[in-house]
Amino acid sequence: MPVTIKTPEEIEKMRIAGRLAADVLDMIRPYVKPGVTTEELNTLCHDYITNVQKAIPAPLNYRGFPKSICTSVNHVVCHGIPSNKQLKKGDIINIDITVIKDGYHGDTSKMFFVGEPSIIAKRVSQISYECMCIGIKMVKPGVHLGDIGYAIQTHAEANHFSIVREFCGHGIGRVFHEDPQILHYGTPNTGLRLETGMIFTIEPMVNVGKRHIKILPDQWTAVTKDHSLSAQWEHTVLVTENSFEVLTIRPGDNL
Secondary structure, three states: OOOOOOOHHHHHHHHHHHHHHHHHHHHHHHHOOOOOEHHHHHHHHHHHHHHHOOOEEOOOOHHHOOOOOEEEEOOEEEOOOOOOOEOOOOOEEEEEEEEEEOOEEEEEEEEEEOOOOOHHHHHHHHHHHHHHHHHHHOOOOOOEHHHHHHHHHHHHHHOOOEEOOOOOEEEOOOOOOEEEEEOOOOOOOOOOEOOOOOEEEEOOEEEOOOOOEEEOOOOOOEEEOOOOOEEEOEEEEEEOOOOEEEOOOOOOOOO
């Protein structure tokens, strides 16, 4: 699939979709607490997206995915399926939201703490966030994707964490996942050069232990092989004429 350069009209629609996705994460924040189930969080997000935003939850029935959001708890790396399992004090959870509005996708995720997390849980969440920010701040026309991946990988490994390699960021627009692939590891001066009008996600998955993962029998849930904690943050980013614009920014975000 060729990399698409978005028109000004498409970019404006992507801004709207991105803002809606960010709003869902703000809406759900007060509900992430001990005793809630991830299925309840899914229902709240689904109802908000469909009834309030008049939008579509992109994950629902996407390639067979059964729910409207992804909820990845503790050692779940990504694509956790909401269920009747209750969250408990000390859990960490990534909630991944993608909405479709007027045919265009907005995609973002963030980490939430359930009660007081452990020191290592806070640390891996912070480093994952820093990795995402490092990648975003490098975005501008002419930059190689390999430089972005290398910078993200270097920061994670310098802090004694590891980067998951089986999943990556992706181009996004009318299509949920399109080219280019945005690897979170890489070699400097390699890979595609960024161009004004590209839109893609940066979403590093950072593990406390080794980088290796496995997929559970549900064919979706990815977990760390060594059961170590994993954290992820995600934003949708536009390449502007001289820099970048984060389309899924939330109030109070500090990049």
